[in-house]
Amino acid sequence: IVLTQSPGTLSLSPGERATLSCRASLSIGGAYLAWYQLKPGQAPRLLIYGTSSRATGIPDRFSGSGSGTDFTLTISRLEAEDFAVYYCHHYGTSPPERLTFGGGTKVEIK
């Protein structure tokens, strides 16, 4: 399964809404789609698992949706600490599909 994220870069201002897309090459179960936030020098942070469940401690401005092959991460109002790179992830159970990641979307300050 190949995960394709779009756009590659999103230039937005604080307070704006961010909509990130992840498209899978095959239909996947909603339980197996997650989103991560990466910042340089920091541990990757799980934001959303099971398509729409927020991980512990994740603020409610982050939400996930989708099904089948099309999934979305929405940040309702961007805050300064949200400017980062975001990856979608498919959890597979055996190689070669063990754990697959999209190419990432960078959310940068406009």
Next chain:
Amino acid sequence: EEQLVESGGGLVKPGGSLRLSCAASGFPLSPYTMNWIRQAPGKGLEWVSSISGSSGYIYYADSVSGRFTISRDNAQNSLFLQMDSLRAEDTAVYYCARDPSYFGVFAPDRWGQGTLVTVSS
């Protein structure tokens, strides 16, 4: 506080070896499948290897199969990655990541900050 801390990265020549370690604290490692995931400079995340809680199953990405060996010591709450026959394309930040699928969450939920491996002559 639950934490994963990687160590053992560094500069190594092509063909050389390194052994990465990942120390877990704040939780017992034994129930969890554990993973190594890497990020090459300017690239995305790439899964490297997985090992189940009892070491009963072990998986490798094709790119490292036959060169890397994953292992764990639950008594020491530690995960390891022995990397042999290293290549320039193995240059990356290597993360260990906890897999909570046993508890019904299908996504690695706790990651370390990573350790940098540079393969260069």
